[in-house]
Amino acid sequence: xxxxxxxxxxxxxxxxxxxxxxxxxxxxxxxxxxxxxxxxxxxxxxxxxxxxxxxxxxxxxxxxxxxxxxxxxxxxxxxxxxxxxxxxxxxxxxxxxxxxxxxxxxxxxxxxxxxxxxxxxxxxxxxxxxxxxxxxxxxxxxxxxxxxxxxxxxxxxxxxxxxxxxxxxxxxxxxxxxxxxxxxxxxxxxxxxxxxxxxxxxxxxxxxxxxxxxxxxxxxxxxxxxxxxxxxxxxxxxxxxxxxxxxxxxxxxxxxxxxxxxxxxxxxxxxxxxxxxxxxxxxxxxxxxxxxxxxxxxxxxxxxxxxxxxxxxxxxxxxxxxxxxxxxxxxxx
Amino acid sequence: xxxxxxxxxxxxxxxxxxxxxxxxxxxxxxxxxxxxxxxxxxxxxxxxxxxxxxxxxxxxxxxxxxxxxxxxxxxxxxxxxxxxxxxxxxxxxxxxxxxxxxxxxxxxxxxxxxxxxxxxxxxxxxxxxxxxxxxxxxxxxxxxxxxxxxxxxxxxxxxxxxxxxxxxxxxxxxxxxxxxxxxxxxxxxxxxxxxxxxxxxxxxxxxxxxxxxxxxxxx
Numbered sequence: 321x322x323x324x325x326x327x328x329x330x331x332x333x334x335x336x337x338x339x340x341x342x343x344x345x346x347x348x349x350x351x352x353x354x355x356x357x358x359x360x361x362x363x364x365x366x367x368x369x370x371x372x373x374x375x376x377x378x379x380x381x382x383x384x385x386x387x388x389x390x391x392x393x394x395x396x397x398x399x400x401x402x403x404x405x406x407x408x409x410x411x412x413x414x415x416x417x418x419x420x421x422x423x424x425x426x427x428x429x430x431x432x433x434x435x436x437x438x439x440x441x442x443x444x445x446x447x448x449x450x451x452x453x454x455x456x457x458x459x460x461x462x463x464x465x466x467x468x469x470x471x472x473x474x475x476x477x478x479x480x481x482x483x484x485x486x487x488x489x490x491x492x493x494x495x496x497x498x499x500x501x502x503x504x505x506x507x508x509x510x511x512x513x514x515x516x517x518x519x520x521x522x523x524x525x526x527x528x529x530x531x532x533x534x535x536x537x538x539x540x541x542x543x544x545x546x547x548x549x550x551x552x553x554x555x556x557x558x559x560x561x562x563x564x565x566x567x568x569x570x571x572x573x574x575x576x577x578x579x580x581x582x583x584x585x586x587x588x589x590x591x592x593x594x595x596x597x598x599x600x601x602x603x604x605x606x607x608x609x610x611x612x613x614x615x616x617x618x619x620x621x622x623x624x625x626x627x628x629x630x631x632x633x634x635x636x637x638x639x640x641x642x643x644x645x646x647x648x649x650x651x652x653x
Numbered sequence: 654x655x656x657x658x659x660x661x662x663x664x665x666x667x668x669x670x671x672x673x674x675x676x677x678x679x680x681x682x683x684x685x686x687x688x689x690x691x692x693x694x695x696x697x698x699x700x701x702x703x704x705x706x707x708x709x710x711x712x713x714x715x716x717x718x719x720x721x722x723x724x725x726x727x728x729x730x731x732x733x734x735x736x737x738x739x740x741x742x743x744x745x746x747x748x749x750x751x752x753x754x755x756x757x758x759x760x761x762x763x764x765x766x767x768x769x770x771x772x773x774x775x776x777x778x779x780x781x782x783x784x785x786x787x788x789x790x791x792x793x794x795x796x797x798x799x800x801x802x803x804x805x806x807x808x809x810x811x812x813x814x815x816x817x818x819x820x821x822x823x824x825x826x827x828x829x830x831x832x833x834x835x836x837x838x839x840x841x842x843x844x845x846x847x848x849x850x851x852x853x854x855x856x857x858x859x860x861x862x863x864x865x866x867x868x869x870x871x872x
Contacts, residue, residue, distance in 0.1 A: 324730065325760030326688050327753055348788055357860030358850055360788065364795025365803075365846035371796075372803035372842075373835045376811070379827055389835065398839070406789070410796045418773045418797075420722070420764040423757070425684055487737075487749065501736040519832020520839060528840050 322415070323430055323479065325423030329486035336482070337428025343436045344409050347402040363403045366395055367410040374411075378516060387512040392438015393446065393468045394517050397460065398524070400533045401443040408435035429482065433475040441474060442467040446534065456535055457525055461518060468517040469510040476506030661714050662772040668712040669770050673779040676771050679708075683763040687756045692748060698755050705762035712770050719765070726761055730754045773797055781864070791862045803842055810834050 328336075351359050370391040378387045391411075396404030409431045415421040422430045446463035453459030480499040521532075529535055662669075668676075683705060690697045709719065734753050738746035771779075777794055781787075814834060822830070850858075 324726075324757040325684050325764070326756035327733075330685075330688055344789070345786075348786060352788065357854075357858055360791050360860065361795055361850045361853065362843070362846050364792045365799045365842050365849070367792070367796040368799030368803040369839055369842040371800055372807040373838060375804070375807060376831055376835060378831055379824070394839075398843075406792060410789075410793055413793065414773075414796055414800065416764070417771075417776060418768060420761060420768045423684070423760055424680065424764055424767075425688065425760075497739060498736040501739060515828060516832050516835070519829060520836040523833045523836025524839055527836075528843075531840065531843050 322412075322422035323426040323433070325425050327423075327486070328426060328429060328482050330425070332482045332486050333425045333429060336432045340409070340428040340431035340436060343405060343440070344431065347405045350402040351406065359403055363399065363407050363410070366399055366403065366407040367414070370395055370407060370411050371414065373520075378512060387509065387516075389516045389520070390434055390438060390472070390513055392434050392471055393442035393464055393513075394520060396439040396443040397446055397464050397521065397534050398532050401440050404439035404443065405435045408439050433479060437475045437478065438471045442471040443534075445470055450534070457529070460525070460532070460534055461521060464521050465514045465518045468514040469507070472510035472513050473503060473507050476502045476509075661712065661718070661769040664713050666712050666770075668708060668766070671770070673771060673775065674783075676767060677779075680763050680767040684760045687759040687763070690756070692752050695752070695755075698752075698759065701759050702755075702762065705759055705766060708766045709762060709769070712766060714765070714769050719762075722761070722765060723758065727754065727758060730757055787862070794862070799842075799846075802845070803838070806841060807838055810838060 351363075370389075373391060374388045376388060378389075392404070392408050395407045398404070399407060412422060412427060412430050412434065416424060416427050416430075442464075445467035446460065449463035449466050450456065450459030453462065477499070480495070480502045483498060483502075484495045524531060525535075671679075683701060687698065687701050690701065731750070731754060734750045737750045737753075738744075774797070777790065777797065780790055780793075811834070814830060818830065
């Protein structure tokens with residue numbers, strides 16, 4: 321997820337840097353109103369924690385790669401959006417200036433992707449989803465899972481847009497193809513992020529629910545105005561929805577396939593396209609519908625909703641699996 | 654962990670003796686140069702790579718370290734940018750991909766040079782001199798301090814997990830145990846933060862970091 325230097329153009333880096341600076345500055349301003357003496361060690365510890373947590377590898381069977389937690393949603397659910405964003409920004413600063421992970425000029429881009437979208441957007445989505453549930457704990461778990469997945473997909477959609485803007489002058493640069501690939505890969509990565517977030521959060525909720533800021537009521541820490549919450553959540557959701565619909569809205573069934581057709585290599589095109597997208601539509605229940613033009617659009621949306629629900633169901637099952645009451649031995653730490 | 658840290662940053666080479674500001678400026682200059690080098694002037698990219706490489710050898714950074722970092726970095730960059738030729742059915746886009754990978758590799762070399770000639774604690778002092786926001790700087794110092802504590806804690810928990818599980822279990826089991834481990838790490842860390850905060854309050858902490866070089870009469 322870390323964007324290195326020279327991938328994006330200077331204009332994009334400067335713009336993202338400005339947005340991130342304002343966001344971090346505003347978070348610091350909000351934190352200063354609260355108990356500044358307490359937030360400094362707590363945020364520092366959270367940043368150190370996320371850093372250590374990112375070192376734990378989650379193996380994937382059948383693949384030489386392994387994933388790790390990114391932690392934006394987790395940090396903001398536990399510390400609130402202001403301290404959460406600051407913690408994420410600090411993690412990225414340390415990773416850049418201490419380990420050369422992620423670019424120096426792309427630091428603003430990385431803070432925007434993982435901090436602003438992950439912590440702020442993730443917090444807003446969690447809050448919105450959690451409000452729909454009667455039980456605050458269930459709401460928090462479901463909300464955090466949805467937010468973790470959405471924030472990763474939204475960040476990849478934003479990256480694709482930035483990538484396109486950086487290289488738009490290049491001949492034959494195909495935005496749809498890049499977009500489809502990036503978003504597809506990251507919707508899989510997002511499932512991993514959602515599962516890890518759910519596992520970690522269920523453990524914390526089972527043992528020390530008092531540590532989770534979002535569960536506290538009447539505490540000013542991490543409270544977002546309804547309008548701001550709506551806007552931030554809406555932006556993240558819109559990005560993620562756009563991620564799903566853009567390849568179809570462009571008039572092509574799929575960017576890769578469209579390019580393959582244009583370049584006239586039929587035999588190769590069949591194998592070349594992304595297999596996941598092949599049946600990405602719901603068959604019409606009535607024959608007459610399938611001839612209507614609008615069914616294509618509806619079916620794609622239905623498939624998108626179905627996919628999201630399937631992911632939620634998987635995450636919910638996982639949550640249930642890992643949130644059994646802990647052993648007495650574990651409590652006594 | 655020790656193999657990954659800034660263990661070359663404490664040497665006394667020509668590069669290490671440069672002023673802190675100049676080190677940061679040079680790194681920015683090289684990254685900026687790599688970023689604006691046009692596609693047609695590719696020999697310039699070679700020149701920039703040479704500059705970065707000679708800087709690294711002047712600073713005494715061993716080749717094995719660079720090889721390890723690049724062996725992780727270059728395949729990742731190629732994978733990230735594979736969408737460029739893939740979007741064109743692998744008929745074109747290779748030049749663009751090659752340029753991006755080359756540019757980012759040069760930038761990584763430049764950043765590695767900075768990381769290995771400027772120790773983080775000295776960077777914190779420099780940031781303070783450059784009027785970095787004090788609250789952010791204080792939190793950054795705490796992050797730097799807690800980083801090692803949390804890393805050690807995490808390594809202890811990983812070792813304990815390995816000893817007990819014998820590497821058995823399916824994918825779901827592995828993910829569940831690791832998530833729980835992270836949950837425990839989080840709880841331990843936050844509990845520790847509370848304890849540290851209490852101890853700091855007991856020693857007169859009022860939210861303002863006092864440095865050794867400060868005038869004591871001010872505080």
